[in-house]
Structures are given as structure tokens and as C-alpha cells.
Amino acid sequence: MVLVFALFGASSAASSHSRVETPSRVIAVGDLHGDFEAWRSILLASGLADSEGEWTGGDAVLVQMGDIADRGPDSLKIIRDLQRLEKTAPVSGGRVIVLLGNHEAMNVIGDLRYVHPGEYVAFTDKRSKRRREATWRANREAIEAAYAALDPPLDADQAKARWFAETPLGMLEHRRAWKPGGELGLWAAQLPAIVRISGVLFAHGGLSIERSTESIDAINARIRAAMEPGEAIDRSVIEDPLGPLWYRGNLLRPAADDMRMPIEEELAQILAHFGARRLVVAHTPSLKGITESAGGRLIRIDTGISRYYGGPQSYLELIGTRAIAHTRDEGGEWQSRELAAASLEAAQ
Incomplete structure (x- = not known):
């Protein structure tokens, strides 16, 4: 049990766009999970940035597929990099789009199971120790009562020791930033769950037939509303196993799901509904690299990029109707592989 007591501020969230006009090139990057070195390596290899991390991608569009947070120590550094590039890329006609992943949503709602200790360290400042002491004193009675109710x-004295052990320096600041209405909570709230670019859909987890009956804008708005501050907010949509943050059914089907329509049939209906020819997903790691299925209509790009998983660094490049998987091999060399051309019949 972790008891976090802090004072939180709020500000307004910006809107995001679900449809992007045809760019010359799209680069999609999967789950990074706090690995800043891998992130910068991919930026450099893709030609989107130089060795200093400055945008060199021209009018390309970068789509980071979510799950920047958790499992690694440098989530905040990657977020700050993306926020900076989001401002500088348009100078050259480029654009940076970050999708909402389930781990960003988990941080917002206080599910901290996968937060790496280094992520708390990143939020420490010279007042962190005094801030933690003051928080303990201000909430001592409530904390002691909560621990006294445990079994055993x-x-x-035990409550104080336990609370300090479970509240490392930087944790209060981390929660203040990530909670609904906090700086990163508001940043996460304005991230789209789904975007469509040149007939290609991008969603962190996947798209189920049950949750694909509305427009992309309506789905994004529903999820955005669930991320807003407020005690009475219904946040169930961001924990929905059939929602775009969590769904794995485009790739995997447990035996208990044998009553669902076949994977390819579901995918065909979803693509037709949104007027798209491909769906690109992350969320479900494939340590052997980027994979494709359904005749190139589904591309899976979470390759376990972070050190936590130990998979290969990778990115997907889309140029017109072409799709190229780029993967860094064990020798550090980048290899490229053309993927199957998806049918254009459903594209609008």
C-alpha cells in the first residue's frame, strides 16, 4: 500500500487532431518505456534529428505510439524531448504526434506498479526532502490510521518508517505532475488515442469492433474527458480492455474469446468503418522485430525497444503506400525490410 499526500494544481488542456493530411514521410516509433538512449538512437537513424536531438526531418510526421512512461528511468527526458520537437518540427513543415498509451493513463490515475525508481529521482529538487517531511507532518494522523488498519x-513508529520507505524522494512531485490536472496529467489528457494519416490508422493497443462504432474524434474526446480532473469523473474508459489503449485482439485471441469474430474479419470491418487501408499498433511486444499480418493491413511495431525488454531498436517508415520496417541488429547495424502493400480499396 502506498499513501501519497500532496497538493495539486490545475491548468487547461489543449486539443489534438485526429486526421493529418498526406505528408511526404511518416515515422512511427513504438513503446520506449523510459529508454532515452534508444529513443535518441532511433531519431538519428530515421533522419528525424541530428546527434544533438535537433529536428532534421523536414516535412515528415513523427508518430510516437505511446508508453513512454514506466519500466525505465528516463521517461521525463523523452517527454521533454518530444515536447520540444513538437514546437520545432513545424518550422520545417514537420509534425510530432504522441499517442496516449495505457502506461501514461495509468500514471494519471495513480497506478504506479511499473514506475521505475529513476522516474521518481528525475522529479527531485533541493526541496524534495523538506517537502516530504512537511507532507508527513501535515498528514500524520491519517497516515498512522491507515497503517493501523492493516492486518497486522x-x-x-512502524507507520512512519513504512510510509517513508514507500514514498521515495521525488514521488510526491511525480504524483503532482501526473495526476489529473497536473502538468503531465494535462499533457497526457490532450494526446489522441487514435489518429488517421493518409489512410493509415494508428492506435497504441488496437481497435475492437465494439469500440469502433463512433468517429475517431468522438472516441478521442471520450477518452480525453476521462483524463480530466475531478472526483466524480468516470475513468473506466481508459481501463477498458476493449478500448484503444489496451486491446490486443487484433493480434492475439485467448481460447476464451472463441466467440468473437475472426481477427481478419474484425480488422476488415474496422478499416472499412474508418476508411483506412492499414492499422498500426504497439503495446504487445514482438522481440523478433516489426511484424505484419492480414496482407499488410496490420503492422505491429512494439519490438521491446527499451532495455527492460531487451528487444531490438526499430521504427516504421511510411512513404506513400509503401511501408518499410527498420530494425537495428545485434551488431548495431540498421536493416531495412519492405512490407506487403496493403489494399487501397478501403482508403478514402
């Missing part, structure tokens, strides 16, 4: 109960 903890006495006052």
Missing part, C-alpha cells in the same frame, strides 16, 4: 496493524 503497524504502530506509529
Whole structure:
């Protein structure tokens, strides 16, 4: 049990766009999970940035597929990089789009199971120790009561020791930033769950037939509303296993799901509904590299990029109707592979 007590501020969130006009090139990058070195390596290899991290991608569009947070220590550094590039890329006609991943949503709602200790360290400042002490003093009675209610109960001294152990320096600042209405909470709230670019859909987890009956704008708006501050907000949509943050059914089907329509039939209906020819997903790691299925209509680009998973660095490049998978091999060399051409019949 972790008890976090802090004062939180709020500000307004910006809107995001779900449809992007045809760019010359799209680069899609999967789950990064706090690995800043891998992120910068991919930026350089893709030609989107130089060795200093400055935008060199011209009018290309970068789509980062979500799950920047958790499992690694440098989530904040990657977020700051993306926020900076989001401002500088348009100078050259480029654009940066970050999708909402389930791990960003988890941080917002306080599910901290996968937060790496280094992520808390990134939020520390010279006042962190005094801030933690002050928070303890201000909330001592409530904290002691909560720990006294455990089985077995903890006495006052044990409660203090336990709370300090479970509240590392930087954790209060991390929660203040990520909670609904906090700086990163608001940043995450304005990220789209789904975008469509040149007839290609991008969603972190996937798209189920049950949750694909509305427009992209309507789906994004529903998820955005669930990320807003407020005690009475219904946040169930961002934990929905059939929603775009969590769904894996475009790739995997447990035996218990044998009543669902076949994967390819579901995909065909989803693509037709949104007027798209491909769906690109992340979320479900494939440590052997980027994979495709359904005749190139589905592309899976989470290759376990971060050190936590130990998979290969990779990115997907879309040029017109072409799709090229780029993967860094064990020797550090980048290899490229053309993927199957998806049918254009459904594209609008």
C-alpha cells in the first residue's frame, strides 16, 4: 500500500487532431518505456534529428505510439524531448504526434506498479526532502490510521518508517505532475488515442469492433474527458480492455474469446468503418522485430525497444503506400525490410 499526500494544481488542456493530411514521410516509433538512449538512437537513424536531438526531418510526421512512461528511468527526458520537437518540427513543415498509451493513463490515475525508481529521482529538487517531511507532518494522523488498519496493524513508529520507505524522494512531485490536472496529467489528457494519416490508422493497443462504432474524434474526446480532473469523473474508459489503449485482439485471441469474430474479419470491418487501408499498433511486444499480418493491413511495431525488454531498436517508415520496417541488429547495424502493400480499396 502506498499513501501519497500532496497538493495539486490545475491548468487547461489543449486539443489534438485526429486526421493529418498526406505528408511526404511518416515515422512511427513504438513503446520506449523510459529508454532515452534508444529513443535518441532511433531519431538519428530515421533522419528525424541530428546527434544533438535537433529536428532534421523536414516535412515528415513523427508518430510516437505511446508508453513512454514506466519500466525505465528516463521517461521525463523523452517527454521533454518530444515536447520540444513538437514546437520545432513545424518550422520545417514537420509534425510530432504522441499517442496516449495505457502506461501514461495509468500514471494519471495513480497506478504506479511499473514506475521505475529513476522516474521518481528525475522529479527531485533541493526541496524534495523538506517537502516530504512537511507532507508527513501535515498528514500524520491519517497516515498512522491507515497503517493501523492493516492486518497486522503497524504502530506509529512502524507507520512512519513504512510510509517513508514507500514514498521515495521525488514521488510526491511525480504524483503532482501526473495526476489529473497536473502538468503531465494535462499533457497526457490532450494526446489522441487514435489518429488517421493518409489512410493509415494508428492506435497504441488496437481497435475492437465494439469500440469502433463512433468517429475517431468522438472516441478521442471520450477518452480525453476521462483524463480530466475531478472526483466524480468516470475513468473506466481508459481501463477498458476493449478500448484503444489496451486491446490486443487484433493480434492475439485467448481460447476464451472463441466467440468473437475472426481477427481478419474484425480488422476488415474496422478499416472499412474508418476508411483506412492499414492499422498500426504497439503495446504487445514482438522481440523478433516489426511484424505484419492480414496482407499488410496490420503492422505491429512494439519490438521491446527499451532495455527492460531487451528487444531490438526499430521504427516504421511510411512513404506513400509503401511501408518499410527498420530494425537495428545485434551488431548495431540498421536493416531495412519492405512490407506487403496493403489494399487501397478501403482508403478514402
